[in-house]
Amino acid sequence: MDQKLHNFTQPPDHLSDTVKTWWRQVVEDYALEPHHLKLLQLACEAWDSAQLARAVLGIAGTTYTDRWGQPKARPEVAIERDSRIAFARLLREMGLESAPDESPRPPALKR
Numbered sequence: 001m002d003q004k005l006h007n008f009t010q011p012p013d014h015l016s017d018t019v020k021t022w023w024r025q026v027v028e029d030y031a032l033e034p035h036h037l038k039l040l041q042l043a044c045e046a047w048d049s050a051q052l053a054r055a056v057l058g059i060a061g062t063t064y065t066d067r068w069g070q071p072k073a074r075p076e077v078a079i080e081r082d083s084r085i086a087f088a089r090l091l092r093e094m095g096l097e098s099a100p101d102e103s104p105r106p107p108a109l110k111r
Helices: 003-008 017-029 034-060 075-094
Strands: 063-065 071-073
Touching: 017 034, 034 075, 071 075
Parallel strands: none
Antiparallel strands: 063 071
């Protein structure tokens, strides 16, 4: 692999160690075009955002009381939700929701 392409396929430094490991596995397992790497970066960033929001919610809870004494959802609730949705959609867009040798299909129903 030439050095320029090798550097391009390395995970960005700002990602967590967990998604850097996942990034490397995806790059190793799939034949990705440059636009796929951009989608992969977005998916990794969405995962990290969801995990950061989840950590805050684990400490602070999902609600707070506003100045009028009314319960409100913390902003991290929306951040986590939106990041999870983005991550799932990006996986689907890249075709990573199924094994490389399978055609995409929904999971089997439990009986």
